[in-house]
Amino acid sequence: LSSITNSFVKQLLSFNGVELVLLSENFFSVKKNNETSWEELKPMVISHLNDYFEKNKNPILNKTEAEGENIENTSETVKQIIEVLDKKIRPAVARDGGDIKFKSFNDGIVKVELQGSCSGCPSSTMTLKQGVQNLLCHYIKEVKSVEAI
Numbered sequence: 001l002s003s004i005t006n007s008f009v010k011q012l013l014s015f016n017g018v019e020l021v022l023l024s025e026n027f028f029s030v031k032k033n034n035e036t037s038w039e040e041l042k043p044m045v046i047s048h049l050n051d052y053f054e055k056n057k058n059p060i061l062n063k064t065e066a067e068g069e070n071i072e073n074t075s076e077t078v079k080q081i082i083e084v085l086d087k088k089i090r091p092a093v094a095r096d097g098g099d100i101k102f103k104s105f106n107d108g109i110v111k112v113e114l115q116g117s118c119s120g121c122p123s124s125t126m127t128l129k130q131g132v133q134n135l136l137c138h139y140i141k142e143v144k145s146v147e148a149i
Contacts, residue, residue: 008052008060015048017041022099022116023061024090031097031116077142078105084139085112089132100132108144110136 005023012021017036022029032041052060074082082102093100098116105111112132133146 004056004058005061008048012045012048015041015044020097020116022094022097024094024099027091027094028060029094029097029099029116075105077140078102080140081105081110081136081143084136085132088135088139092131103149105143108142110143110146111149112146114148 009021009023012018012030017032018030018041019033020029020031022031030041030045032038085100085102090100093114093116098114101113101115103111103113112128114128128146128148133143136143136146
């Protein structure tokens with residue numbers, strides 16, 4: 001990660017009450033502790049974000065810095081899976097302080113990694129099966145099931 005990106009994240013983590021920052025190409029998510037209210041934290045986070053964009057014209061996380069697959073040499077099915085994950089699923093799990101990363105696709109089975117608050121969430125299995133699996137199966141006929149690794 002660039003020093004600008006590192007600085008942005010370190011400053012967010014220094015805010016009283018911030019426990020976790022998830023950074024992605026299209027969004028970032030902040031998880032707070034129970035002692036801090038969103039009413040207190042939200043203006044600080046928004047101000048920090050606005051300050052960043054006043055001083056920088058580039059995204060916080062460039063494509064070259066973003067984790068993820070190099071999808072240029074992958075199958076059309078994998079490209080479609082990644083697109084559905086990035087556009088329809090990741091923003092939803094980010095609202096709850098989590099993230100989901102594509103890991104593999106073989107024999108109709110998509111393997112993903114749950115991160116952030118999703119990794120320890122008791123309802124993550126239900127979300128994975130009823131949400132992620134249903135969406136991927138709906139949009140991509142080759143997908144039969146989804147598993148977390």
